[in-house]
Amino acid sequence: MPHPKTLLSLSTLSLLFSITIIIAADDGPVFAATEDAAVMSKLLKSLSPPPSDWSSTTPFCQWDGIKCDSSNRVTTISLASRSLTGTLPSDLNSLSQLTSLSLQNNAISGPIPSLANLSALKTAFLGRNNFTSVPSASFAGLTDLQTLSLSDNPNLSPWTLPTELTQSTNLITLELGTARLTGQLPESFFDKFPGLQSVRLSYNNLTGALPNSLAASAIENLWLNNQDNGLSGTIDVLSNMTQLAQVWLHKNQFTGPIPDLSQCSNLFDLQLRDNQLTGPVPNSLMGLTSLQNVSLDNNELQGPFPAFGKGVKVTLDGINSFCKDTPGPCDARVMVLLHIAGAFGYPIKFAGSWKGNDPCQGWSFVVCDSGRKIITVNLAKQGLQGTISPAFANLTDLRSLYLNGNNLTGSIPESLTTLTQLETLEVSDNNLSGEVPKFPPKVKLLTAGNVLLGQTTGSGGGAGGKTTPSAGSTPEGSHGESGNGSSLTPGWIAGIVIIVLFFVAVVLFVSCKCYAKRRHGKFSRVANPVNGNGNVKLDVISVSNGYSGAPSELQSQSSGDHSELHVFDGGNSTMSILVLRQVTGNFSEDNILGRGGFGVVYKGELQDGTKIAVKRMESVAMGNKGLNEFQAEITVLSKVRHRHLVALLGHCINGNERLLVYEYMPQGTLTQHLFEWRELGYTPLTWKQRVIVALDVARGVEYLHSLAQQSFIHRDLKPSNILLGDDMRAKVADFGLVKNAPDGKYSVETRLAGTFGYLAPEYAATGRVTTKVDVYAFGVVLMELITGRRALDDSLPDERSHLVTWFRRVLINKENIPKAIDQTLNPDEETMESIYKVSELAGHCTAREPNQRPDMGHAVNVLVPMVEQWKPTSRHEDDGHDSEPHMSLPQVLQRWQANEGTSTIFNDMSLSQTQSSINSKTYGFADSFDSLDCR
Numbered sequence: 001m002p003h004p005k006t007l008l009s010l011s012t013l014s015l016l017f018s019i020t021i022i023i024a025a026d027d028g029p030v031f032a033a034t035e036d037a038a039v040m041s042k043l044l045k046s047l048s049p050p051p052s053d054w055s056s057t058t059p060f061c062q063w064d065g066i067k068c069d070s071s072n073r074v075t076t077i078s079l080a081s082r083s084l085t086g087t088l089p090s091d092l093n094s095l096s097q098l099t100s101l102s103l104q105n106n107a108i109s110g111p112i113p114s115l116a117n118l119s120a121l122k123t124a125f126l127g128r129n130n131f132t133s134v135p136s137a138s139f140a141g142l143t144d145l146q147t148l149s150l151s152d153n154p155n156l157s158p159w160t161l162p163t164e165l166t167q168s169t170n171l172i173t174l175e176l177g178t179a180r181l182t183g184q185l186p187e188s189f190f191d192k193f194p195g196l197q198s199v200r201l202s203y204n205n206l207t208g209a210l211p212n213s214l215a216a217s218a219i220e221n222l223w224l225n226n227q228d229n230g231l232s233g234t235i236d237v238l239s240n241m242t243q244l245a246q247v248w249l250h251k252n253q254f255t256g257p258i259p260d261l262s263q264c265s266n267l268f269d270l271q272l273r274d275n276q277l278t279g280p281v282p283n284s285l286m287g288l289t290s291l292q293n294v295s296l297d298n299n300e301l302q303g304p305f306p307a308f309g310k311g312v313k314v315t316l317d318g319i320n321s322f323c324k325d326t327p328g329p330c331d332a333r334v335m336v337l338l339h340i341a342g343a344f345g346y347p348i349k350f351a352g353s354w355k356g357n358d359p360c361q362g363w364s365f366v367v368c369d370s371g372r373k374i375i376t377v378n379l380a381k382q383g384l385q386g387t388i389s390p391a392f393a394n395l396t397d398l399r400s401l402y403l404n405g406n407n408l409t410g411s412i413p414e415s416l417t418t419l420t421q422l423e424t425l426e427v428s429d430n431n432l433s434g435e436v437p438k439f440p441p442k443v444k445l446l447t448a449g450n451v452l453l454g455q456t457t458g459s460g461g462g463a464g465g466k467t468t469p470s471a472g473s474t475p476e477g478s479h480g481e482s483g484n485g486s487s488l489t490p491g492w493i494a495g496i497v498i499i500v501l502f503f504v505a506v507v508l509f510v511s512c513k514c515y516a517k518r519r520h521g522k523f524s525r526v527a528n529p530v531n532g533n534g535n536v537k538l539d540v541i542s543v544s545n546g547y548s549g550a551p552s553e554l555q556s557q558s559s560g561d562h563s564e565l566h567v568f569d570g571g572n573s574t575m576s577i578l579v580l581r582q583v584t585g586n587f588s589e590d591n592i593l594g595r596g597g598f599g600v601v602y603k604g605e606l607q608d609g610t611k612i613a614v615k616r617m618e619s620v621a622m623g624n625k626g627l628n629e630f631q632a633e634i635t636v637l638s639k640v641r642h643r644h645l646v647a648l649l650g651h652c653i654n655g656n657e658r659l660l661v662y663e664y665m666p667q668g669t670l671t672q673h674l675f676e677w678r679e680l681g682y683t684p685l686t687w688k689q690r691v692i693v694a695l696d697v698a699r700g701v702e703y704l705h706s707l708a709q710q711s712f713i714h715r716d717l718k719p720s721n722i723l724l725g726d727d728m729r730a731k732v733a734d735f736g737l738v739k740n741a742p743d744g745k746y747s748v749e750t751r752l753a754g755t756f757g758y759l760a761p762e763y764a765a766t767g768r769v770t771t772k773v774d775v776y777a778f779g780v781v782l783m784e785l786i787t788g789r790r791a792l793d794d795s796l797p798d799e800r801s802h803l804v805t806w807f808r809r810v811l812i813n814k815e816n817i818p819k820a821i822d823q824t825l826n827p828d829e830e831t832m833e834s835i836y837k838v839s840e841l842a843g844h845c846t847a848r849e850p851n852q853r854p855d856m857g858h859a860v861n862v863l864v865p866m867v868e869q870w871k872p873t874s875r876h877e878d879d880g881h882d883s884e885p886h887m888s889l890p891q892v893l894q895r896w897q898a899n900e901g902t903s904t905i906f907n908d909m910s911l912s913q914t915q916s917s918i919n920s921k922t923y924g925f926a927d928s929f930d931s932l933d934c935r
């Protein structure tokens, strides 16, 4: 029989025991609910303002947005879109019964609290807030999690994809767009979630390649678009992701060809624009019946212009390298060379320079004879990988083929032995294997430096043993004995001569360097290119950054020197002042197109009838520094090619005078058509025309903002900088004010430039420049298009003179809009709908806070569907920018510059030079060029 004292202590023990159990099991009504109460009370204090009916005197289970289970444990927090600010308590994860957390679309700041070990949590919506950081391992142990959304938290400090999420094997939706993610996509991650359907990681700074583990996922919606520096590598893994429905990879740095997506039978939306994809658009893609929307613009795609089925929305604006700009087969030689490039994985350097439908028109690595037959292909030391295509055998006139010094594998194709004209075949220093086919004796075959290549046979000429890998760039393949060889040599020389003459002619015509001293140059010399050798000089600033001093001391090279071709490829073209004088009628008043802050613009006409616009400006004391900057900027600007940006064709420096040569836009400025149409006798723009103009401008500016590694900011977007062509399509001009923002942070302190009425508030107040400054100005332009009123109109009463202020007030009530629109529009119901949408966009773009403004890509996306609905199915006039049959010399020049592409420029030295000079010192042309006096 137990002692009473023992009894007591036993019962105490059991009581203690049961308490312990209650705490451990965490479902006792008293203790755990108290714990939730503590967190909820902290939440009440940390949110500001807290939701209206929250109060410490009512039980938290009755608070608006809170749901509890029968034990008074919080299961749901639902506070989306309540305009909440403040922070969240760091021990939020004590709410261990929480299954649903919805705090999206507020302005909550501070760190995201750790959610670790909330094993009941199924959905977590934290997007569209101002959270500042994500503590590490915040998402560990979320074994039930199905949805995690943190998108649109632009103020997070950079973090990496949370690998602890792999414990959430039930994950279905992962949204971390615009959340400052950096780093690479982990090699093993996406294969850990068998049910993962939707992955949105857009607008971050993810880099590196797509991991192969994507192939083992079931992802249907994959959004990886708009990474700051761009994801890279190929997109081959897509071909194994057979569940794909929607794929957004635009605005990255992906390379290589579009893979075979024929297994992706649910794919309806494929956004690949603004990458560096090469190779032809696969037929399997064009035949994919599920496909509805596809964008391919601004890549380096090659081969036939793609033809998709009816009903497929395709965008192909911007740059690509198709052989023609309408569907139809390419020249047979083009297809052969494409096959050859395909065996190397379609290297970007081929795509960049192989444009148009005629390989004899300046394609690099390819030499033709006078009869337009390809006689030499020289791919020595190009860092090529892959194999030697048997299609070389289709170049039946080939005499010399140099493939040495690469990393090629596979065998030497037997088909090459059928090349009857072949004299030299150089494949040394690769990693070739297999048997060496038997070539006729006249073929000089160089195979040294291929460890695995069979040493058998070799009876032909000088096989295997010879080690002369030096044949390199001067093919003197005429060591063959047959009469064949001697008869072909002159043709070969003729080819070279023709090419050289062609280059000389082009170079002379368009890219003469200015003459500081007039007596050196005469019109007759300029007009007669054959005499003009002495006139031709090319700046090499893009190669050498070491020059200094007056313009006349700029390093230059005469056109006679073969190496100038490389310099020319650099894309920097200077023009002769004499030519510019001549074509503008000695800068005659009659030819004035307009006057801007930075100088006077003259119209000019080249001998072949091509019209140009010459902007003439002078700096009083620019000094070497200013000159360097000018030159550096020109180097970059002359590379910028987009169908909605006015092309800078060349420039000229003459003493203190600077001249910029632009393409001519026959319909003048948007200002004229929007505000001055009565005086000028134009018909007012229709709504369609206005929306198309808006889209064109949005695309041009979007392109500036997204140029490869860095962002350019226009800073002075306004109707007088929007020029129109005869088709009333618009191009943005005067991006001479652009500044490139440093990596990551799109913001630079700068002296104010721009125009009142279009200045974003934060820019006017602080001088801080981001791409959002242009978005604001774009919003103002939209308002002008809608209302037909100027951004600033002093003739109106004060409360209406500032368009943005006034129109934003109008926008508060949709019913006001019809009264505010341009009287000439006279819209029907459908048009009015469209006007509402554009008005809304205008309001969005002019939001007071820069981070509330969309980016230009959003504006494009809003406007595209409106324009699409009006578009005739044919896209002919739309794409007339690449392969005109008879291009004028400036056009050829322009094309060469375009061919150089936006991708390569960013690798050469001129860029860092530009970047540092522009970043380190701010200059506005407005300050530097104030008087004009061109001697």
Ligand SMILES: *[C@@H]1O[C@H](CO)[C@@H](O)[C@H](O)[C@H]1NC(C)=O
Residues within 6 Å of the ligand: 332, 335, 336, 339, 391, 393, 394
């Ligand atoms: C090369 O020639 C062969 C035989 O004439 C032909 O079948 C093949 O299609 C050609 N290849 C290309 C890429 O033109």
Ligand SMILES: *[C@@H]1O[C@H](CO)[C@@H](O)[C@H](O)[C@H]1NC(C)=O
Residues within 6 Å of the ligand: 409, 410, 431, 433
């Ligand atoms: C050469 O190719 C073989 C396969 O054909 C490969 O195993 C080897 O690593 C390659 N060598 C080099 C140096 O690339």
Ligand SMILES: *[C@@H]1O[C@H](CO)[C@@H](O)[C@H](O)[C@H]1NC(C)=O
Residues within 6 Å of the ligand: 268, 269, 292, 293, 313, 864, 865, 868
């Ligand atoms: C395709 O694009 C159009 C306009 O760009 C858009 O309206 C439509 O919703 C898109 N369709 C799909 C399936 O994404």
